[in-house]
Amino acid sequence: MPPLFFAELRYRISEVPVAKSTDIPLHFTNNVISNKGAHRAPEKGQTSMTTDFSPWLNWIDTQYDEMLNSTIALAEINSGSLNAAGVNRVRQQLAEYFSVLGGEMEVIPVADYEHLSASGEIETFPLGDALRIRKRPEAPLQIFFCGHMDTVFAIDHPFQQLKWLDDETLNGPGVADLKGGLIVMLKALEALERSPFADQIGWEILFNPDEEIGSPGSAPLIADAANRVHLGMIYEPSFPDGNLAGERKGSGNFSVCVRGKAAHAGREHHLGRNAVRAMCDFISALDDLNGQRPGVTINPGFIEGGGAVNIVPDTCISRFNIRLEKPEDEGWCHDRLEELIAQINQRDGISLELHGGFGRKPKVLSGANLKLFQLAQECGHSLGMQLEWLPTGGCCDGNNLAAAGIPNIDTLGVQGGKIHSSDEYLKVKSLTERAKLSALMLMKLAASEDRRWLEET
Numbered sequence: 001m002p003p004l005f006f007a008e009l010r011y012r013i014s015e016v017p018v019a020k021s022t023d024i025p026l027h028f029t030n031n032v033i034s035n036k037g038a039h040r041a042p043e044k045g046q047t048s049m050t051t052d053f054s055p056w057l058n059w060i061d062t063q064y065d066e067m068l069n070s071t072i073a074l075a076e077i078n079s080g081s082l083n084a085a086g087v088n089r090v091r092q093q094l095a096e097y098f099s100v101l102g103g104e105m106e107v108i109p110v111a112d113y114e115h116l117s118a119s120g121e122i123e124t125f126p127l128g129d130a131l132r133i134r135k136r137p138e139a140p141l142q143i144f145f146c147g148h149m150d151t152v153f154a155i156d157h158p159f160q161q162l163k164w165l166d167d168e169t170l171n172g173p174g175v176a177d178l179k180g181g182l183i184v185m186l187k188a189l190e191a192l193e194r195s196p197f198a199d200q201i202g203w204e205i206l207f208n209p210d211e212e213i214g215s216p217g218s219a220p221l222i223a224d225a226a227n228r229v230h231l232g233m234i235y236e237p238s239f240p241d242g243n244l245a246g247e248r249k250g251s252g253n254f255s256v257c258v259r260g261k262a263a264h265a266g267r268e269h270h271l272g273r274n275a276v277r278a279m280c281d282f283i284s285a286l287d288d289l290n291g292q293r294p295g296v297t298i299n300p301g302f303i304e305g306g307g308a309v310n311i312v313p314d315t316c317i318s319r320f321n322i323r324l325e326k327p328e329d330e331g332w333c334h335d336r337l338e339e340l341i342a343q344i345n346q347r348d349g350i351s352l353e354l355h356g357g358f359g360r361k362p363k364v365l366s367g368a369n370l371k372l373f374q375l376a377q378e379c380g381h382s383l384g385m386q387l388e389w390l391p392t393g394g395c396c397d398g399n400n401l402a403a404a405g406i407p408n409i410d411t412l413g414v415q416g417g418k419i420h421s422s423d424e425y426l427k428v429k430s431l432t433e434r435a436k437l438s439a440l441m442l443m444k445l446a447a448s449e450d451r452r453w454l455e456e457t
């Protein structure tokens, strides 16, 4: 990675003569947004500069109709995580939209998704391909942009249509989570590319196909990008009130298969080994772990097994999720799970197998991450938004990036709510508002001479 401190910029921002694009308004509004007295690096080396970012922010306002239309077009494509064809259509559409930025594009296949079936077999499902776009890998500041293309709504889910709830609120699958965010990312980067600040920032975008199932296929791509970047900007929706997600819990998804022995329930009941009973005992003991360690919650969420009631059931599967607050909670959970599994496996004729693991580490905020939030807050303030960052039990790719040591904000997408339900909505005004927030952050980062704070642990 390039060093984060340069004694002198190649040019002073105030000396940058003109924007490259001809259609940027040249007048300055009253609402001049300046970095004077605003965010600055904690150490010496910062030179005070007054910079007017408003031409590029104002340009974003002119893009509202296009942003809305593009968001609608993306949301009209079903891209449930296992609908690989739909996810790939979204990818093709994004490749077209993002071609305006002039980066180098690469389509990257990811590993198939593995899933424990009701019969206890591992099934595999192909996923859509990821799309990576890179530009200026030699620039002094390298930023990772990420947004997922998939939604939680499978191709046969009843929620497929968009509808206006009122003039400002659009209801539709993925409008907030996070197709609107993809367009926010696009316009923020377009504004940067049109500005004279662009050459300070190199960027790498990853559109991944599988975030809603825990990013099993794309996690290696995120970890790989972490080797090349200084910070991350991820376009999950903000909280409904507009605030950003700060610390996030870690999460693990697990599947359990218990096998016993089938037998006729009347004639040879004594020869059977009941897998459903063994699973029930396992789940009860598992659920009893709740409350034993602060910050750790366990949710048995699914069970399926058995068949005809005149047969002792020989197979039962279940799925559960664990959330945890601290990285060290993982070891505690593994130890408890091993104990429970050993207890069940001691039973005559019963075997229990556990699949899965902790795909998302807890997102703990480093010093650099806190400063990045302060930058977002200041930029929001300049734009008339009051932004706080709040802890959440939810997870996303920001967890993965933080686990790799990269400070990031992962809720830079649109303002909306009721995500993962048929009531999901997007506050359409937030399309331009949030694009301006990201664009201003990028331009301020570009204009800052000392970025060593990004290395704070």
Ligand SMILES: [Zn+2]
Pocket (backbone or CB within 6 Å): 148, 177, 178, 211, 236, 237, 396
């Ligand atoms: Zn999402």
